[in-house]
Amino acid sequence: MIQTVIFDMDGVIVDTEPVHHYAYNQHFKQLGITITPEMYASFTGNSTKNIFERLKAEFNLPQDVETLVQTKRDLFNDAFDSKEDLYLLDGVEDLIKDLHHNGMQLVLASSSATVTINRIFNRFNLDQYFAHKVSGEDFPRSKPHPAIFEHAAFLAQTPVDNCIVIEDSTNGVLAAKAAGIYCVGYDSFHSKMQDYSKADKVIKHFNELSFELIKNIKNQ
Known part of the structure; x- marks a missing residue:
C-alpha cells in the first residue's frame, strides 16, 4: 500500500516555467550565448547549479557558477514577484x-x-x-x-x-x-x-x- x-x-x-524561461533567456542575452530549444528542453528537471555548470563548460563562460546562479535567481525572483497570473x-x-x-x-x-x-x-x-x-x-x-x-x-x-x-x-x-x-x-x-x-x-x-x-x- x-x-x-x-x-x-x-x-x-x-507552472513557473514561463517565469524560469523569461529569467533564463534574459540571462542568456546578457551572457551573449544562444541556447537551442532542444538544449533548453534537456534542462528540465535539472538544478540551476547543474545547468550553469554545463553551460560554463559548453560556452567557456568566465563567470563562476555561483555568480551565474545568483544572477538567474535574481531575475527569476523579480519576475515572480511581479507576476500576478500565477x-x-x-x-x-x-x-x-x-x-x-x-x-x-x-x-x-x-x-x-x-x-x-x-x-x-x-x-x-x-x-x-x-x-x-x-x-x-x-x-x-x-x-x-x-x-x-x-x-x-x-x-x-x-x-x-x-x-x-x-x-x-x-x-x-x-x-x-x-x-x-x-x-x-x-x-x-x-x-x-x-x-x-x-x-x-x-x-x-x-x-x-x-x-x-x-x-x-x-x-x-
Missing part, C-alpha cells in the same frame, strides 16, 4: 487536500532552489500539507540521478516500494525509476518535449488521481 506521495513542483504543482495547476490542490485529509504523507522533491520552493509554498499556503521539502540544490547531481528521490523516501521513513512519485519531466521520470519508485508521469500541455515512456502510469489531468486510486495504485 502506498504511504507517501512525492511531488515534483515545477510543472506539477505550479496559479496552481488545474486539479492539483484538490488532489493534495484529498491525500492529506486521508492521512497520506506528502513530500516535495524539486530541482528548484530552497528559496524558490519557499516562495511558491508561501504564496499558495502549501506548507500545511507537506511533511518534508527537498531541494535539488542540496545534491551534487540533478535528476535523472535518483539521489533526490532516495532522500525524500528516507526523510519520509517510507520504503521505496510504498512511495510513488508524480513527475512531468523525462529526467524526473528516469530519476524516480532509478530510485526504484513507482512513477506517475503528468503529461500536461505545459510540459514540452518530454518522454513519459518509462513512467508506470501517465495522466493528463489530476482528476485521474485520488487517494482511493493512489493507495493501491501498484495493484491495478
